[in-house]
Amino acid sequence: MLTALCAAALVAGLSSGCSGIAGEQGSPSAVTPTAVPGPDGDGTPPGPTFEGELEQRYQQVVQDVLPSVVQITTDEELGSGVIYDRAGHIVTNAHVVNGKRRFAVELATGGRPLRAELVSAYEEQDLAVIKLTDPPRRLHPATFGDSSRVAVGQIVLAMGNPLGLSSSVTQGIVSAVGRSVTEGQGGATIGNMVQTSAAINPGNSGGALVNLSGQVVGIPTLAARDPRLGSGPAPGIGFAIPAATVRRLAGQMIEHGRVVDPGRAALGVSVRTVLGEEFRPAGASVVRVVPEGPADSAGIRPGDLIVRVDDAEVDDVVQLAEALAGHEPGDTVRVEVERAGDRRTFRVTLGEA
DSSP states (O other): OOOEETTEEEEESOBTTOBOOOOBOOOOOOOOOOOOOOOOSSOOOOOOOHHHHHHHHHHHHHHHHGGGEEEEEOSSOEEEEEEOOTTOEEEEOHHHHTTOOEEEEEETTOOSOEEEEEEEEEGGGTEEEEEESSOOSOOOOOOBOOGGGOOTTOEEEEEEBGGGOTTEEEEEEEEEEEEEEEOTTTOOEEEEEEEEOSOOOTTOTTOEEEETTSOEEEEEEEEEEOGGGTTOEEEEEEEEEEHHHHHHHHHHHHHHSSOSOOOOEEOSEEEEEEEOGGGOEEEEEEEEEOTTSHHHHHTOOTTOEEEEETTEEOSSHHHHHHHHHTOOTTOEEEEEEEETTEEEEEEEEOEEO
């Protein structure tokens, strides 16, 4: 899958024979550096170092969380998932299940593949839940953290099955939060994503992004590709769906068999991309306005060309979706449109998709 984000194109972290993971985070426990005693000649062995304590923390997190990460196999692809509860529910990406209903699941702890069936897939946020048909007694559900406490600079580990290499772990930091990104042409636009420098390779989709407290803070979903490198990756740019979104949507899918309250903001319009000079995208043209919806109530009409939402330029329908993805129903935004050669600005209170 390819899509543009600034100068980068995004691709889902899934490929034939591969899988991946991500999670959501709470605040990691502090690691206190300890000074190393100097050579004072008293024969006292050196004390623990900061590097040694950090290494032990990494090893402990991997030991605690990796048993919660699984490999999901369809008749076409491999992907990753995270054990959600002891009943055998597993969260993953919708593009990992890819319309299939039956799967083989391999636990990180080994053993024969287990059968699983689809509970629900919600393509709009690229999340899905599957369930083991005969879950073993000793499942190891992951602990999902508080993604609102994820901060730039926090150390995170990505666990999954990149390029078919099961139970792989990469490390990095949280590079940014609150990103809105789109999966390929016509793919899902997902808001509030966690950007990380931890390597997200094909096959990492659906895995776990974990903090140093052993909490899943996101589900790794996308890796970036630099268009200047053709199909080559843009190193150190990956994206994960935050744990709060995973918990909210997965809980609905488990309880109701589908998402009943997506919590996604909507403008209440149908739009299409309009091309301007040199056939370049020039805005999102309003084709239809939902009667008595947010845009209609604010005064936006069919034929208006949306060119900006708050401070975000809108050149096409993808950029419009990305501008709205970072908002919640009830938020008020400024929508700038072109109408009959004039520019007008409307204040719109967003509704729910």
